[in-house]
Amino acid sequence: MERGVDAVEKKRMALALMLTALLTLSGCLFRPPDDLYRQPEKSPGYEQLNAAIRAARTGLETEFGTRVEDVTIMAGDNTASIQLQDLDGDGLRESAVTFFRVPGIEKPIKIYIFTQIGEEYVPTGVVEGEGSAVYAIAYAQINGEGRKELAVNWQINSGAYQLGVYTLDEVELPGEDMNGEEALAAVRAMTRADLMGSERLLTRCSVASDGSSGCRLLDMDQDTRIEILVTRMDAVGPSQVELYSWEDGAIASLGVTELSAGINAINRIRTNYLAGGYSQPALYVTSTLVEGGRVIDVVSYLNGELTNVSMGPEGVSRDLIQGYTEINPTDINQDGVAEIPSPFQLPSYGESVSSNFWLIDWAQYDQRGNRNPVLTTYHNVSDGWYLIIPESWRSQISISRNDQVTGRREVVFSHWLGEEREPEPFLSIYRMSSSRTADLEEDGWVILREEENITYSARFHDDGWNCGLDEMDLLERFNTIKRSWYNE
Numbered sequence: 001m002e003r004g005v006d007a008v009e010k011k012r013m014a015l016a017l018m019l020t021a022l023l024t025l026s027g028c029l030f031r032p033p034d035d036l037y038r039q040p041e042k043s044p045g046y047e048q049l050n051a052a053i054r055a056a057r058t059g060l061e062t063e064f065g066t067r068v069e070d071v072t073i074m075a076g077d078n079t080a081s082i083q084l085q086d087l088d089g090d091g092l093r094e095s096a097v098t099f100f101r102v103p104g105i106e107k108p109i110k111i112y113i114f115t116q117i118g119e120e121y122v123p124t125g126v127v128e129g130e131g132s133a134v135y136a137i138a139y140a141q142i143n144g145e146g147r148k149e150l151a152v153n154w155q156i157n158s159g160a161y162q163l164g165v166y167t168l169d170e171v172e173l174p175g176e177d178m179n180g181e182e183a184l185a186a187v188r189a190m191t192r193a194d195l196m197g198s199e200r201l202l203t204r205c206s207v208a209s210d211g212s213s214g215c216r217l218l219d220m221d222q223d224t225r226i227e228i229l230v231t232r233m234d235a236v237g238p239s240q241v242e243l244y245s246w247e248d249g250a251i252a253s254l255g256v257t258e259l260s261a262g263i264n265a266i267n268r269i270r271t272n273y274l275a276g277g278y279s280q281p282a283l284y285v286t287s288t289l290v291e292g293g294r295v296i297d298v299v300s301y302l303n304g305e306l307t308n309v310s311m312g313p314e315g316v317s318r319d320l321i322q323g324y325t326e327i328n329p330t331d332i333n334q335d336g337v338a339e340i341p342s343p344f345q346l347p348s349y350g351e352s353v354s355s356n357f358w359l360i361d362w363a364q365y366d367q368r369g370n371r372n373p374v375l376t377t378y379h380n381v382s383d384g385w386y387l388i389i390p391e392s393w394r395s396q397i398s399i400s401r402n403d404q405v406t407g408r409r410e411v412v413f414s415h416w417l418g419e420e421r422e423p424e425p426f427l428s429i430y431r432m433s434s435s436r437t438a439d440l441e442e443d444g445w446v447i448l449r450e451e452e453n454i455t456y457s458a459r460f461h462d463d464g465w466n467c468g469l470d471e472m473d474l475l476e477r478f479n480t481i482k483r484s485w486y487n488e
Contacts, residue, residue: 045116049096052114052121053082057100059192060110064102071099071109074155075211076136085139087113087147087168096121099134109134111150113168118180122187125168126195131156136213140226142200143167143246150197151228153205153213163205163215163230165244165251166197201244201251206233208286212269218281220254220301221245227254229283229299231269239263241283241299243306255306260295261315263287267294268328272338274300274309276367282309284329284338293322296329296340298365309369310340318371324358326381332362332374339364339374346398347416349423357399359389381481383409383431385449385456388477392468398423408432415465426464429478430457446471448478456480 060068073079084093100110111134113125125147131154142149146169154162171194174186206214214231220243221227228244228251239259244251268286273279282300289295296319298310310317321327324343332339339362346357362374378399379386389397395416400423402410409431414423429448432455448456458474469477 045119045121048116048119049082049114049121052123053098053112056112056114056123060100060102064105066103069101069103071101071134073099073137074133074135075207076138076153076213078137078139083137085148087139089141089148095124097137106130109154111137111152117184117187120184122184123190123192123195124173124187125171125197126192127152127164127166127197129154129162129164131162135161135207136215138215138217140217142217142226142228142251143169144225145169149200151215151217153207153215161205161207161214163201163203163228164199165201165228166199168197170198171195201228203230203242204232205230206239206266208266208269210268214266214269216269216271216283218271218283220281220306221304222278222280227301231259231266231283231285233259233263233266233287235264239266239287241285241297241306241308243301254301257299257306257308258311258315259285259297259299259308260287260289260311260317262289262291263295264290270329270338272329272331273336274298274367275335275337275364275372278367279336280367282338282365284340286328289316289320293320294325295320298340300365300367302367302369307369309365310371324360327360327379330362332377337364340371347419348398348400349419349421359394379481380411380429383411384454384481385429385431386479386481387429387474388479390468396465402428413467415467424465425461426467427461427469428459431455432457446474448475449480451480 057068070081081098083097085095085097086093087095094115096114098112100112102108102110107128107130109129109131111127112123114121115124127150129152133155135153135155138151139148140151142165150166152164154164156162174183178186216229217226218229219226220229225246230242230244233239238261240256241259242256243254245254265288266285267288270284272282272284274282280300282298285297285299287295295317296310297308297317299306299308310319312318319340319342321343323345327341327343329338329340331337342361342363343358344361346359360377360379362377363371364374365371376389377386378389398414398416400412400414402412411429412425413427414425416423433453445457445459448458456478
């Protein structure tokens, strides 16, 4: 009987606690029904910013007598239609940048910078440019003082681009000695001409076929100020990379270096570093040559000069890729420095239809411009994995495929015995459905990696070549290919 009383008492206490919790909630359960269907509250300043943008749009439409269009940013890290930015470097994103297009005028694209003063947003800078669109935009402290500069890659028309760099430092905004109302009144009285940023650089700039812009903002000479790297492809003359820096009150060229001769398309432009203790930035440009194949140029600022450290004696980079072009510069050993791929084809036996297999030697450039080998891999791009190949395997192996079993893709590593003898399999690596994991464990195979519904596994063939690896070695050498390597 006492147990029954205890049970009832416990239930009463639980109900009391539940009721207390409900009563102490924020009150959302007891709001009027209309309140429950209200839209989420906007962040502070949202309505004020929208009102300022609408006013700027209306002003442009009144001035030019035409409907103002929105502008889409096509590429880069800053693609939002309204971009919150910390232009004064105080750690707060006090400025909002937005983009208009006024059809039919000489400089149709207007970039407006709004800054919050008190409770309101007001225009504090304007940048104008020619072209049909903004391809990309970046913000950086280039002159070392004042507000950050804007680097705008204008799309003039299909296939033609210009890089413009603009400073807002010459826009005379109200001083800090004014109170909020005085500052607002002073800014409101400024015309679009008063707010116009100054153009410090306008030059031709290329865009790669993967969408990457030919403009990069980096501290190339490591003086704490940002420099501008501009890549230009030229179908007639030499393709080049030029470095610009703030010098004596203006943006000046620090140097030009040529890319490989014979380029007819730039495929990919990325930044990374050279090997060494100083994290020297470098530009990695992958291009297609007229006669076929791809070439990788590595450009850096060494000993006071912009240098193509990969350039060979015949005017073409030493990093020329023929036959196998599915791979790009990658930080394959995860040391923070990009490695350059150099594929070479493996031998095949007989009339095998699966004879197009390659190993990839990876090397990296150091701060003296030396090209140093790092490691060798086999990359299976279609199955999403790669294996670091021991040095002892060079000239000792061939590779083939066996996809005859449904749902299982097998790559077979064999000991190469010469063109007259059939290679002897010693290792297989599989990609298959994860539902078969239990069977693999029973068969004694090693599971290399499990990702979502896919299992990667391996097994050594009985009486196969002693390749010098065991199961633990395979686990250390096996990796899946990161998608970002191809889309970053």
